[in-house]
């Protein structure tokens with residue numbers, strides 16, 4: 286589904302990603318772990334299409350299409366979703382209607398009929414339940430006045446409504462208390478399916494106790510130094526990242 | 536007006552003399568340095584005081600310009616002359632024609648026409664208004680009245696010069712909403728010069744909505760002057776959408792302990808429009824509270840001016856004041872001059888103020904696009920949302936809808952985006 290080949294990315298002439306190779310298939314759950322500043326958000330942002338990153342080398346394809354040639358909204362229509370590490374507040378823009386516009390833009394792109402208000406509200410209510418998001422949040426401005434945990438839950442709620450094929454969760458676990466973490470994980474687990482791939486970006490093992498990944502990658506200094514199964518995450522939790530660095534250098 | 540009362544004649548004469556001395560404000564004056572009214576005023580200079588020609592505007596035309604479905608006590612002024620009076624006003628509420636008052640109760644009638652020359656932002660237009668304002672609405676709410684519906688003053692310009700003077704008196708512990716709506720058919724190129732004098736007695740509360748939606752060739756000069764007694768509340772929504780050149784001065788004096796004001800402003804300009812807002816908030820008494828938020832969206836080669844002065848006088852301890860002015864420039868050729876001014880003469884105060892000029896937030900843009908909105912949709916949505924935040928505090932839904940609709944149709948828009956707003 287997603288193929289990243291020898292990807293190099295710079296910001297303001299500073300090299301951040303230094304040759305990423307990654308393949309993610311439908312139905313898989315991947316975890317990308319690494320210390321702060323290793324380039325995890327950069328990778329997520331480049332996949333989602335944020336401005337300000339210069340791809341100096343390499344390619345990213347999604348379902349065989351050159352992803353880097355698409356605008357962010359086109360990537361969303363193709364089925365890519367990014368749950369932001371720091372979801373931005375957008376006062377004045379209604380949370381629910383934003384999603385309605387998003388859902389319908391995607392449907393239109395695929396030649397499907399747009400959802401009417403009733404069908405859409407039905408969908409929204411269903412999905413809000415999934416992440417135990419109070420109905421009052423639906424009519425508020427996007428993330429406006431939400432607590433850190435509420436913002437993260439809202440991201441998962443949006444993901445549930447938009448039903449992406451590839452979901453990137455950037456540090457969705459950080460800043461969550463244990464109850465919120467459980468709710469978010471439950472939401473994510475319910476979205477696991479054979480048609481969907483999920484990538485969790487995190488630097489803690491915590492989230493992985495709730496969502497078991499099929500593959501774990503260790504991203505250090507802009508490179509994937511090691512790839513393994515769920516056990517690798519445990520090992521990282523116990524031993525930190527330095528040994529991976531040393532092992533790679535050896 | 537055949538027999539002119541000497542009291543009235545005195546006010547008129549005073550106005551004429553002062554205007555002859557001051558003339559139309561020039562750009563040499565500190566408070567007019569960004570706003571050149573000379574060219575806009577040129578067509579009117581020879582007949583500034585002429586009575587307007589009788590315009591033929593029928594009910595259909597009036598209804599087309601009015602806010603739709605508004606449940607209110609409606610008055611209509613055409614070219615500064617009261618055309619339709621409010622009917623069925625409840626007890627304790629009066630909305631009289633200024634012309635009638637001047638003829639029948641001149642000592643009361645001249646009150647709103649009288650402005651001292653040392654008042655903040657006094658200028659030649661105020662004197663001109665005193666000299667020539669023939670009509671307007673004199674609203675008087677007795678003590679302890681909660682008005683059930685807004686008083687709605689619809690102004691229609693059909694060209695020519697109209698000098699209008701309103702008086703709004705809110706009695707002790709009374710509550711009212713007054714809407715001044717300035718309109719005209721699209722082909723008119725008139726001049727509106729209006730002064731509104733507001734007085735709030737102890738515990739009185741007024742919501743004052745001022746919507747300027749005149750033709751794109753109109754010149755609009757307005758002044759709102761407010762005096763607030765103890766524990767009174769004044770809330771203003773001043774919206775400028777129309778006119779080629781508009782200038783609105785809003786001065787409020789928090790004269791009694793515990794008084795509060797909230798000034799909301801929005802200007803949307805495009806083409807070669809020019810919109811200027813000057814506000815002065817005078818904190819004269821202790822424990823007063825002022826909140827001010829003005830926002831502007833500028834497109835094309837338009838220009839806007841914001842000047843907001845907050846003065847905290849010596850005895851005004853425990854003052855709590857905040858002021859902000861934010862501007863969004865949609866075009867590289869649009870221009871804004873913004874200047875918040877704070878003068879504080881005691882140190883027991885809490886004041887915050889600031890001004891910003893900017894473009895849309897790139898993080899917000901990316902967020903919206905990542906959810907599937909196109910670049911254009913995302914930009915339009917954020918622009919609308921920015922403007923709409925000022926309108927959110929208007930608590931009469933039909934009024935808010937009307938203004939939103941008028942505002943949105945001015946901004947670039949391709950999709951039906953209104954429903955996405957909160």
Ligand SMILES: Nc1ncnc2c1ncn2[C@@H]1O[C@H](COP(=O)(O)OP(=O)(O)O)[C@@H](O)[C@H]1O
Nearest residue numbers: 296297301320321322323324325326327328337
């Ligand atoms: N927009 C940016 N401008 C400059 N430096 C950036 C920018 N974004 C990221 N970086 C730098 O790139 C490196 C990787 O950052 P990031 O991808 O956010 O890491 P992570 O998500 O793993 O913590 C850091 O050194 C960070 O300071």
Ligand SMILES: [Mg+2]
Nearest residue numbers: 325326370456
């Ligand atoms: Mg990060």
